[in-house]
Amino acid sequence: MISRFLLSAAAIAVVVGGTTGVAVARDQIRIVGSSTVFPFTQAVAEEFANATGMNAPVVESTGTGGGMKIFCGGVGEEHADITGASRAMKESEYQSCKENGVDSVTEVQIGFDGIAFANAKGGPALSVTKAQLFQALASEVEVDGEIVANPYTKWSEIDSSLPDAEITVFGPPPTSGTRDAWVELVMEEGCEAFTAIEALEDDRKDEVCQRMRQDGPFIEAGENDNLIVQRLGADENAYGIFGFSFLYENLDTLKGVGVEGIEPTIDTIADGSYPVSRPLFFYIKNAHRGVIQGLDEFVMEYVSEASMGDGGYLTERGLIPLSMELRDKVRDEVGNKIHMSRYGS
Amino acid sequence: MTDSTMTVAVDWTSEQGAARRRRRHAADRRLRAYGIGAISLAIGLLAILIITLAATGYKAFVQTMVEVDFTISADLVKADDIPAGNFRAVVANAMSKLFPEVEGRETRELKQILTNNTRFIVRDAVIADPSVIGGTMTLRVPASDPFDQLNKREISRDLPEDQRRVNDRQITWFDKLDAEGRISTPFNWGLFFNADSRFPELAGLAGAIVGSFYALLVCFLISFPVGIAAAVYLEEFAPKNRLTDLIEVNINNLAAVPSVVFGLLGLAVFLNFFGLPRSAPLVGGMVLALMTLPTIIIVTRAALKSVPPSIREAALGMGASKHQTITHHVLPLALPGILTGTIIGLAQALGETAPLLLIGMNAFITSPPGGLMEASTALPTQVFIWADSPERGFVARTSAGILVLLGFLIVMNAIAIFLRQRLERTW
Numbered sequence: 150m151i152s153r154f155l156l157s158a159a160a161i162a163v164v165v166g167g168t169t170g171v172a173v174a175r176d177q178i179r180i181v182g183s184s185t186v187f188p189f190t191q192a193v194a195e196e197f198a199n200a201t202g203m204n205a206p207v208v209e210s211t212g213t214g215g216g217m218k219i220f221c222g223g224v225g226e227e228h229a230d231i232t233g234a235s236r237a238m239k240e241s242e243y244q245s246c247k248e249n250g251v252d253s254v255t256e257v258q259i260g261f262d263g264i265a266f267a268n269a270k271g272g273p274a275l276s277v278t279k280a281q282l283f284q285a286l287a288s289e290v291e292v293d294g295e296i297v298a299n300p301y302t303k304w305s306e307i308d309s310s311l312p313d314a315e316i317t318v319f320g321p322p323p324t325s326g327t328r329d330a331w332v333e334l335v336m337e338e339g340c341e342a343f344t345a346i347e348a349l350e351d352d353r354k355d356e357v358c359q360r361m362r363q364d365g366p367f368i369e370a371g372e373n374d375n376l377i378v379q380r381l382g383a384d385e386n387a388y389g390i391f392g393f394s395f396l397y398e399n400l401d402t403l404k405g406v407g408v409e410g411i412e413p414t415i416d417t418i419a420d421g422s423y424p425v426s427r428p429l430f431f432y433i434k435n436a437h438r439g440v441i442q443g444l445d446e447f448v449m450e451y452v453s454e455a456s457m458g459d460g461g462y463l464t465e466r467g468l469i470p471l472s473m474e475l476r477d478k479v480r481d482e483v484g485n486k487i488h489m490s491r492y493g494s
Numbered sequence: 495m496t497d498s499t500m501t502v503a504v505d506w507t508s509e510q511g512a513a514r515r516r517r518r519h520a521a522d523r524r525l526r527a528y529g530i531g532a533i534s535l536a537i538g539l540l541a542i543l544i545i546t547l548a549a550t551g552y553k554a555f556v557q558t559m560v561e562v563d564f565t566i567s568a569d570l571v572k573a574d575d576i577p578a579g580n581f582r583a584v585v586a587n588a589m590s591k592l593f594p595e596v597e598g599r600e601t602r603e604l605k606q607i608l609t610n611n612t613r614f615i616v617r618d619a620v621i622a623d624p625s626v627i628g629g630t631m632t633l634r635v636p637a638s639d640p641f642d643q644l645n646k647r648e649i650s651r652d653l654p655e656d657q658r659r660v661n662d663r664q665i666t667w668f669d670k671l672d673a674e675g676r677i678s679t680p681f682n683w684g685l686f687f688n689a690d691s692r693f694p695e696l697a698g699l700a701g702a703i704v705g706s707f708y709a710l711l712v713c714f715l716i717s718f719p720v721g722i723a724a725a726v727y728l729e730e731f732a733p734k735n736r737l738t739d740l741i742e743v744n745i746n747n748l749a750a751v752p753s754v755v756f757g758l759l760g761l762a763v764f765l766n767f768f769g770l771p772r773s774a775p776l777v778g779g780m781v782l783a784l785m786t787l788p789t790i791i792i793v794t795r796a797a798l799k800s801v802p803p804s805i806r807e808a809a810l811g812m813g814a815s816k817h818q819t820i821t822h823h824v825l826p827l828a829l830p831g832i833l834t835g836t837i838i839g840l841a842q843a844l845g846e847t848a849p850l851l852l853i854g855m856n857a858f859i860t861s862p863p864g865g866l867m868e869a870s871t872a873l874p875t876q877v878f879i880w881a882d883s884p885e886r887g888f889v890a891r892t893s894a895g896i897l898v899l900l901g902f903l904i905v906m907n908a909i910a911i912f913l914r915q916r917l918e919r920t921w
Contacts, residue, residue: 177869179772188884191692191858198860199614202577205689207773207869208858210882227769270657373882375889398884401649401657462610466692467884 175226176442178206182216183326185262185392186233186429189463193451196462200450203443213326221246224436230444234430235262235326243492253435256489257448257479259457261469263393263418263426264331266406272385273312276407279424281307283339285316286367288360291343299362312386316366319377320390323369330427331390332359335408338424378403393418393426394467418469426469435486452480547900551893557682557695558637558645560608560671564588564616568628576621581613593667603664607671609636609695634678636695639887641668645679648886659886685894689861690876694887697880699898701862705775705855705870706844706902708863712779713786713843718836720783721790722825728791729798730820749788756785757849765853772854773869781853782843789842793835797828830917837910841903847874873899 180190187210198205211219213234220232221242228251238246238256246254266282268275277285284290284307290299304311321328340346340358349357361367370377374391381389382402389403393413396405405413409424417423431451438444450456456463459470471479481487505511564584571579589604590596596604609615612635619633620626636642640659643649649658651665660668671677688698732738760781764770770777801824809819850856856875863870871879877895880888 179869184882187858188692194858195611195692195860199611205860209773209854209856210858210879211854227771374884375881392884394884398659398886400659401653 177204178231178441178444178447179229180206180208180231180233180431181211181219181229182209182231182233182431183213183235183429184210185213185235185326186259186431188394188466189259189429189468190231190233190431190451192462192466193447193456196456197443197447197450201443201446203446206443206447217242218245220432220434221249221251223249224251224434226441228434230434230437230441231448232432234432235427236329237428237430237491238432238489240492243489251434251436253486253488255433255435255483255487256491257431257433257452257483258471258475259429259431259451259468259479260463260471261418261421261426262429262467263413263423263469264327264334264390265393265396265413266388266390266408266425267381267396267403267413268388268406269381269385270402270404272387272404273314274404275304275312275388276410277311278342278409279335279339280342281311281339282335282408283342283358286318286320286361287336287340287357288362288364289357291345294345296345296349296357299364302366314386317368317384317387318366318390319368319370319380319387320361321369321374322371327374327390327392331425332361334425334427336361392467397467415464415467415469429468432489433483433486435488438486448483452476452483544900547893547896550890551897552890553646553648554685554887554890554894555682556646556679557684558642559634559678559680560637561632561634561676561678562588562592562608563630563632565591565630566616566620566627571620571627573624573627576624576627577617579617579620581617581620584616585612592671596667600663603661604667606638607641607664607668609638609693611691611693611696634680636684637677639694639885642695643886644668645672645677648890685891685898690858690871690879691860692858692883692885694883694885694891697888697891699873699876699895701859702871702873702876702895703898704862705778706872708775708866708870709778709782709850709855709872710840710844712776712866713782714836714840716780716783717786717790717839721787721836722794722832724787725791725794725798726820726825729795730816730824745788745791749792752848753785753846754848754852756781757852759784760849761852771867771869773857773859773871774867775855775863775870775872776866777853778850778855778872779866781849782846785846785849786839786843789839790832790836793839794828794832797831797835798824800831801827827919830913830919834910834914834918837906837913841906841910844872844902844906845874845899847878850875851878873902 178194180194182190187208190208194206194208197203213236216229216232216234217238220229222228238254246252266277284299284301285304287299289296290301291297292300301307301316303313303315305313320331337358340354346354346357370380370389374395377389377391378395378399381387388406396403396413397415407413411417411423413423413425418426433444433448438448453461454476455461457468457470458464458476461468461470464470470476565587566584567587570583571581585608586601586605589608590601593604615635616631616633619631623631637645640649641664644651644660644665645668649660655662668677684696684698686698686703687700688696689701691697728738728742760777764777764780765772805823805827806819809823810816814822850872855870855872856878857869857871858879859869859871873895877892877899880892880895
């Protein structure tokens with residue numbers, strides 16, 4: 150009796166396993182990677198599927214690091230064809246790609262993305278410098294030449310021109326690409342204004358410049374930018390850090406705070422004057438070109454003028470396009486499957 | 495001591511007696527009040543949840559549509575190769591005919607009233623009915639998200655122009671269309687029959703519903719037979735010893751393991767070891783089956799236990815074998831209980847998100863899956879994706895998605911209740 154039940158259980162397992170064992174040639178592009186690049190890839194995927202009638206690509210938001218891990222897993226149908234990244238591929242990731250046989254990868258910069266520092270429409274109008282943002286958000290700051298735990302609880306304590314209100318800032322968690330970019334573009338540059346911090350040794354300096362405060366005023370609000378937007382609506386003195394597209398979609402309830410005197414708008418990000426913007430990339434596994442159906446057409450659609458060019462449909466989603474020359478260069482590299490040169494060839 | 499209490503008559507009317515009685519009655523009332531309080535709290539929280547969802551979600555169940563006459567000229571669309579036709583121009587011409595005075599850069603703003611995919615909608619309509627080439631076709635096309643929001647009063651016209659997604663000119667055009675009776679707000683069937691889209695006005699749950707169906711099918715096909723087999727063995731055959739005790743304890747523990755653990759297991763075993771495809775409903779169903787299996791085993795064992803021993807003894811007494819007793823008598827009698835438990839287990843699996851996120855069922859795909867191996871999303875993961883999208887229209891879509899998911903759960907639980915009441919026998 151026991152054996153009969155075990156047998157039938159095993160039979161079910163075999164039937165289920167058997168149907169899955171048959172691998173059919175993949176006719177669907179698989180894309181992983183950064184949640185920041187995700188909306189742009191989404192747009193291209195939908196356009197591509199509608200215009201060509203080919204199978205809709207599968208676009209998964211895994212985060213930049215998670216995407217790299219899947220992308221560099223190897224060559225073959227079970228591995229992703231493209232990964233999006235809100236930062237360049239790291240050397241360690243490049244090496245892991247090579248070790249797994251992924252040795253021809255084209256790097257494509259699609260444009261820039263702004264990070265907004267914003268508050269509710271009814272809140273105080275503010276204009277801050279990166280140094281002031283560093284003082285408001287870092288875990289340790291410089292006071293009278295000494296490096297001490299951050300004593301500031303009100304904006305006015307940092308600079309008397311700022312409002313007399315508690316510092317409350319909602320921002321992304323350390324796992325987020327937006328957080329990495331914020332630290333790199335605001336915190337690290339902001340701390341350069343302080344001589345005592347500049348004088349520190351490398352490791353200690355990095356620590357001071359990169360660590361966000363944990364004592365309350367900076368609140369990690371999770372990966373969901375919509376949650377931050379909602380919380381700002383509830384508290385006029387609260388500020389939030391999130392992707393520019395969320396500010397753009399919510400201009401009736403939120404307003405952007407000027408950084409270094411420049412407010413985040415489509416124009417200021419496009420001309421590069423808004424100081425908190427970062428490059429966005431995607432990476433193509435060249436070994437899959439010509440094997441996975443539609444991959445060539447898809448990447449050419451991605452880099453086409455209609456998508457990433459001036460006024461293209463990606464700019465409608467908040468992408469800041471590259472310059473004309475860079476776009477031509479990128480198109481050329483994609484067309485000729487040029488291997489990335491960031492870490493030698 | 496006992497003697498004295500036995501002999502002394504209790505004076506119920508005494509001061510202390512009355513006080514004791516009052517205390518005990520008060521304790522009764524308090525206990526009842528705690529119960530009522532607990533239930534009201536639960537109902538109140540549920541009501542708040544449903545009301546907030548319905549308040550934000552009801553707007554997604556209707557969709558602003560614009561009626562436009564498209565002239566399908568034979569110059570732009572060739573009958574022998576319709577997909578290659580210049581439908582962008584067809585749409586642009588149709589809009590210019592409605593607003594002949596609009597020229598130059600403003601035509602771009604004019605076209606923004608219609609959903610971005612209008613040209614594909616027109617193309618598909620022409621493919622479905624090629625006889626319209628050379629003639630005119632009237633279609634109702636979804637309005638783009640900002641205008642949908644405007645029509646639903648989500649965007650206030652009182653705001654300064656630079657604070658809303660639609661400018662004053664566009665509002666004038668939209669109002670003119672409205673005055674001509676071209677704007678309508680019918681029930682949004684697209685929510686159920688469209689797959690996902692980056693445009694809220696086109697995004698629907700079809701892919702997620704089909705994906706959830708496939709995943710639940712796989713989950714049922716695996717967990718139901720395996721669960722029953724395991725439960726029958728444990729209940730009817732297994733000797734009572736240390737080993738079976740250990741198995742029982744472990745099954746109960748498994749039922750309490752957080753679902754994300756099963757997701758990690760699925761990622762490590764099904765995807766990385768067996769090399770099954772990411773995002774496939776098959777893998778989703780297998781992971782959910784692992785999660786549902788302990789529930790089904792426990793429920794089935796309880797149902798088998800509730801079949802009176804007299805049934806088994808009578809069957810055995812009539813000369814039936816153990817196998818006949820179980821398949822002819824015990825299992826049929828226990829089946830209603832088993833089915834009820836299975837449906838509740840599946841309903842739980844339907845709402846499960848964490849394990850599906852780990853195996854990649856939160857992808858963006860603009861077509862419903864064609865089979866078990868094709869990538870798809872599921873209802874809860876679709877809600878997860880929409881909740882993370884910046885467009886305003888997805889706020890309502892997210893709530894609507896949750897309401898649809900709750901609707902499916904209520905239906906499944908209602909079936910379970912129906913089965914229990916109609917089929918279950920009591921002794």
